[in-house]
Amino acid sequence: MSEHFDAIVVGAGPSGNACAYTMAKAGMNVLQIDRGEYPGSKNVQGAILYSDALERIIPDFRDSAPLERHVSELRFWMLSETSNTSASHRNDGFEDGKPDRYTILRAPFDKWFSKKVREAGAVLITETTVVDLVKNDKGKVIGVLTDREGGPIYADVVVLAEGVNGVVGQRAKLRPELKPQHVALAVKETHFFPEEVIRERFNLQGEDDGVVIEVLGSVTSGMVGTAFLYTNKESISIGVGCLLADFAKTKIPPYELLDRFKRHPAVVPLLRGGEMKEYVAHLIPEGGYDAIPNLTGDGWVIVGDAGQFVNAVHREGSNLAMTTGRLAGECLAELKAQGLAPTNDNLKLFRDRLGESFVMKDMKKYRKVPHLLEKNRQLFATYPRAINQVMQAYFRVDGMDKRSKEGIALRNVAKARGGWWSVATDLVKVARAWR
Amino acid sequence: MSDKQDAAEGGRMEERLYQNRYQVDEGRPHVKIHPQAEDSPELQALMAICPAGCYRPTENGRVEVVADGCMECGSCRIVCQETGEIEWAYPRGGYGILFKFG
Numbered sequence: 001m002s003e004h005f006d007a008i009v010v011g012a013g014p015s016g017n018a019c020a021y022t023m024a025k026a027g028m029n030v031l032q033i034d035r036g037e038y039p040g041s042k043n044v045q046g047a048i049l050y051s052d053a054l055e056r057i058i059p060d061f062r063d064s065a066p067l068e069r070h071v072s073e074l075r076f077w078m079l080s081e082t083s084n085t086s087a088s089h090r091n092d093g094f095e096d097g098k099p100d101r102y103t104i105l106r107a108p109f110d111k112w113f114s115k116k117v118r119e120a121g122a123v124l125i126t127e128t129t130v131v132d133l134v135k136n137d138k139g140k141v142i143g144v145l146t147d148r149e150g151g152p153i154y155a156d157v158v159v160l161a162e163g164v165n166g167v168v169g170q171r172a173k174l175r176p177e178l179k180p181q182h183v184a185l186a187v188k189e190t191h192f193f194p195e196e197v198i199r200e201r202f203n204l205q206g207e208d209d210g211v212v213i214e215v216l217g218s219v220t221s222g223m224v225g226t227a228f229l230y231t232n233k234e235s236i237s238i239g240v241g242c243l244l245a246d247f248a249k250t251k252i253p254p255y256e257l258l259d260r261f262k263r264h265p266a267v268v269p270l271l272r273g274g275e276m277k278e279y280v281a282h283l284i285p286e287g288g289y290d291a292i293p294n295l296t297g298d299g300w301v302i303v304g305d306a307g308q309f310v311n312a313v314h315r316e317g318s319n320l321a322m323t324t325g326r327l328a329g330e331c332l333a334e335l336k337a338q339g340l341a342p343t344n345d346n347l348k349l350f351r352d353r354l355g356e357s358f359v360m361k362d363m364k365k366y367r368k369v370p371h372l373l374e375k376n377r378q379l380f381a382t383y384p385r386a387i388n389q390v391m392q393a394y395f396r397v398d399g400m401d402k403r404s405k406e407g408i409a410l411r412n413v414a415k416a417r418g419g420w421w422s423v424a425t426d427l428v429k430v431a432r433a434w435r
Numbered sequence: 436m437s438d439k440q441d442a443a444e445g446g447r448m449e450e451r452l453y454q455n456r457y458q459v460d461e462g463r464p465h466v467k468i469h470p471q472a473e474d475s476p477e478l479q480a481l482m483a484i485c486p487a488g489c490y491r492p493t494e495n496g497r498v499e500v501v502a503d504g505c506m507e508c509g510s511c512r513i514v515c516q517e518t519g520e521i522e523w524a525y526p527r528g529g530y531g532i533l534f535k536f537g
Contacts, residue, residue: 105537131524147528148528165512235536247480254484255488278455279455280506282506
């Protein structure tokens with residue numbers, strides 16, 4: 001292939017598709033390259049789709065996208081080994097016909113998104129792995145090398161939307177190698193059920209209503225991490241993820257952690273009788289703001305997970321991926337229209353626009369959280385256990401008066417952390433990181 | 436216990452991976468070990484934490500990798516980046532794990 005493109009996009013996940021779509025719609029000559037048999041076949045997520053980010057790209061996506069269930073209820077569980085204290089938020093305001101989030105399965109969803117990208121005019125080649133970038137003698141990126149025959153493919157700009165474990169950026173020394181404390185390793189299974197079983201088990205009213213459950217506590221065996229359980233149309237996605245550094249230290253097999261979660265008394269009745277049809281593993285960027293690499297250079301831009309764009313506190317990722325992809329696409333199209341080359345200087349446009357967006361503002365807001373969690377594992381183990389103990393003691397009717405119970409409960413919380421001073425310090429630390 | 440309950444409560448790795456779709460690139464493994472005098476603690480940890488169970492002990496106590504069931508997560512690449520024991524690349528286009536649901 002000797003053709004020269006305006007832009008090459010490496011990867012066909014949410015960020016790559018958002019970027020390629022935006023550029024193609026603006027009339028650019030775009031080539032997108034993906035390793036998979038079809039776009040989506042190499043991609044993994046929980047998965048939650050946030051409407052707002054996609055609406056800004058494809059306003060009528062609800063008419064054709066393969067959506068599983070719209071999330072009408074969020075549940076938060078804090079588990080100890082045998083008990084569960086939970087909170088939930090149900091919002092029928094989502095019911096205005098435009099729910100703000102959906103569960104999706106990434107393989108069919110990415111396939112759909114990719115079709116939209118091609119309809120917009122981009123050229124897609126699949127089953128092709130980009131192995132390196134091509135630079136000119138001034139270090140400017142001018143194209144890519146793939147594992148196909150035919151030599152390099154050239155473009156004015158290469159967009160790296162290669163995901164968290166993308167190796168092209170590292171190989172070309174555009175971004176540093178990931179650190180084990182900056183990524184979570186997550187494993188997930190997809191269990192299938194008849195639709196009505198899911199509706200009954202999760203108290204779902206409308207046909208397409210869905211629930212997502214986010215889980216903290218004993219389920220991560222003291223490691224920094226969370227578990228989740230999402231309802232799809234005819235399946236349940238159940239998974240657990242912890243910092244890779246913590247897995248390496250504890251040597252707990254991730255699938256054993258998942259099996260333990262599946263055996264928890266709060267989970268067993270939800271999963272009974274299902275048929276497990278896929279087991280997957282994937283990394284999640286968790287390093288936060290300080291782990292974001294340089295995002296631009298002469299002839300290149302990084303978007304999505306490859307740029308560490310995940311808001312771990314709010315479990316947001318796909319929306320950050322789509323937004324960074326869209327903004328990069330818009331900026332590259334504007335530069336092109338003005339006859340400006342995609343140099344690092346000119347790409348300040350993208351860096352500035354990203355800085356003004358919710359993406360960078362949120363990343364910055366929670367800048368201190370990764371460090372806080374890494375240094376304060378008690379937040380994941382001690383407190384969920386203590387809270388469950390308090391609940392159990394407080395609600396047990398056993399002849400003891402309530403005031404005595406309150407005293408014991410409070411003392412137990414302090415005891416779990418070795419005194420009130422530690423509890424107070426933890427509160428201050430969390431409040432500071434949150435601000 | 437029925438088969439279905441087995442599946443719900445977890446089983447052996449082979450059964451777990453049996454559900455997945457792979458296009459194995461025969462004879463061209465994308466993950467290789469460059470053995471050093473001794474296996475590093477990081478490499479040894481992979482026998483426990485590789486989510487696909489690709490790392491196993493050999494009869495003489497060294498670590499070997501059989502990457503046919505690899506889900507391409509990259510954990511081993513990152514855990515062992517300092518030790519230089521692992522050579523990691525993505526499979527050729529179209530090969531490797533092919534997620535049905537993702």
